[in-house]
Amino acid sequence: MTNQTHFGFETVAEEEKAGRVAGVFSSVAQKYDIMNDLMSMGLHRLWKMFAIEISGVGSGDRVLDVAGGTGDLSAAFAKRVGPTGEVWLTDINNAMLTRGRDRLLDAGVLGPVAQCDAEKLPFPSDHFDCVTVAFGLRNMTHKESAIAEMRRVLKPGGRLLVLEFSKVWKPLEPAYDFYSFKILPWLGSKVVNDPDSYRYLAESIRMHPDQATLKSMMEGAGLARVDYFNLTAGVVALHRGYKL
Numbered sequence: 001m002t003n004q005t006h007f008g009f010e011t012v013a014e015e016e017k018a019g020r021v022a023g024v025f026s027s028v029a030q031k032y033d034i035m036n037d038l039m040s041m042g043l044h045r046l047w048k049m050f051a052i053e054i055s056g057v058g059s060g061d062r063v064l065d066v067a068g069g070t071g072d073l074s075a076a077f078a079k080r081v082g083p084t085g086e087v088w089l090t091d092i093n094n095a096m097l098t099r100g101r102d103r104l105l106d107a108g109v110l111g112p113v114a115q116c117d118a119e120k121l122p123f124p125s126d127h128f129d130c131v132t133v134a135f136g137l138r139n140m141t142h143k144e145s146a147i148a149e150m151r152r153v154l155k156p157g158g159r160l161l162v163l164e165f166s167k168v169w170k171p172l173e174p175a176y177d178f179y180s181f182k183i184l185p186w187l188g189s190k191v192v193n194d195p196d197s198y199r200y201l202a203e204s205i206r207m208h209p210d211q212a213t214l215k216s217m218m219e220g221a222g223l224a225r226v227d228y229f230n231l232t233a234g235v236v237a238l239h240r241g242y243k244l
């Protein structure tokens with residue numbers, strides 16, 4: 001029997017999910033950044049800045065940006081690691097990655113870019129000081145496999161940072177639901193002419209493991225000292241775990 005998974009609120013065969021997710025990001029790639037600013041009212045920049053501050057990445061480090069999309073984190077990390085470091089921008093989606101590569105070039109950042117699936121990373125074990133995945137894990141079919149892969153490529157002492165939408169503070173739920181299910185698809189229809197992709201965004205956030213569950217998943221994959229920070233009342237959480 002085929003295994004089932006979620007695509008937003010829909011139940012789909014596991015083999016179908018990656019293709020459906022690819023459809024979403026190929027559709028929104030050109031307007032992805034403007035939509036991010038509009039939807040989050042600029043807050044995604046602060047959430048990403050926080051992740052960079054917490055990362056402990058410094059000069060000469062090797063960083064892997066998984067599901068890096070249009071390259072916000074890669075661009076910031078490239079400045080941190082300097083000419084002796086290395087930052088890989090990776091993503092499974094060609095449209096997002098091409099946009100990311102172009103944005104990095106426009107910002108004067110010359111770094112390696114690779115199209116790859118987080119569940120099968122084409123990198124040696126024990127290689128990176130820091131691996132990050134921002135707003136990507138939610139879209140992956142086998143989240144445990146992806147976390148295990150990200151751990152595998154970390155050096156001992158290296159850390160995995162997962163920045164992702166999470167479970168919002170309970171009193172804010174009604175307002176957040178209204179925003180997610182009414183305003184987001186409306187914005188998506190006006191700016192990208194694609195309300196469905198933004199409906200998927202709202203639904204996929206609701207289906208994603210909450211803070212405590214994701215912490216357990218990271219511990220289950222062998223990461224140690226896992227902790228998390230709630231940002232904007234839990235709209236987003238940053239999880240951090242170490243490979244010992």
Ligand SMILES: C[S@@+](CC[C@H](N)C(=O)[O-])C[C@H]1O[C@@H](n2cnc3c(N)ncnc32)[C@H](O)[C@@H]1O
Binds near residue numbers: 116
């Ligand atoms: C919401 S975007 C996030 C982009 C960027 N990290 C950011 O924070 O702006 C999610 C990205 O995850 C990528 N993605 C989804 N499934 C993936 C997988 N299995 N492996 C690698 N990337 C994946 C998508 O192609 C998309 O570019």
